[in-house]
Amino acid sequence: MTGQKNTANGAATPSADTKLINSNTIIRHAQDKIKPSNEKKLGRYEKAVNSAVAKVLKEFCEQSEEFAKAIVETDKTYDDCLQTICKGLGQSVSDFDLYTKAVQFWFPGAVIEYKMKIRMSEYEAEKETEKPEPKPQDISLSLDSLLDW
Numbered sequence: 001m002t003g004q005k006n007t008a009n010g011a012a013t014p015s016a017d018t019k020l021i022n023s024n025t026i027i028r029h030a031q032d033k034i035k036p037s038n039e040k041k042l043g044r045y046e047k048a049v050n051s052a053v054a055k056v057l058k059e060f061c062e063q064s065e066e067f068a069k070a071i072v073e074t075d076k077t078y079d080d081c082l083q084t085i086c087k088g089l090g091q092s093v094s095d096f097d098l099y100t101k102a103v104q105f106w107f108p109g110a111v112i113e114y115k116m117k118i119r120m121s122e123y124e125a126e127k128e129t130e131k132p133e134p135k136p137q138d139i140s141l142s143l144d145s146l147l148d149w
Helices: 016-033 044-063 065-072 078-086 095-106 122-130
Strands: 004-006 012-014
Touching: 016 044, 016 065, 044 065, 044 078, 044 095, 065 095, 078 095
Parallel strands: none
Antiparallel strands: 004 012
């Protein structure tokens, strides 16, 4: 059995390689689904937001296999998504609101975290990208260390 390992009871379980292939396949299928069926039939709002929304949704698929799977396993289409998120738009909309609507179209209840930070120059931005962000460290305390015997 290629790509599978046998457990003690003889049942086959997918190997890590198979899981990676399946994960990549799911992500690829989800990303393939994120495109309009016919760009010429899109309304003006849908045309305006299409490329930005598609780019962000594809990035989210890479970040979350669960999100990608939700896109693959539904009958909803990307055209439906664009129509839903553009319904009732006025003269303007924030990118954040648009992306949130798009994500929740595919996965209701999903939350997007945003992090914005200003750089006063390109050199300041370069300095920070060189320094990796410190990871929080676990703290382990023992009651024995608090008691003085």
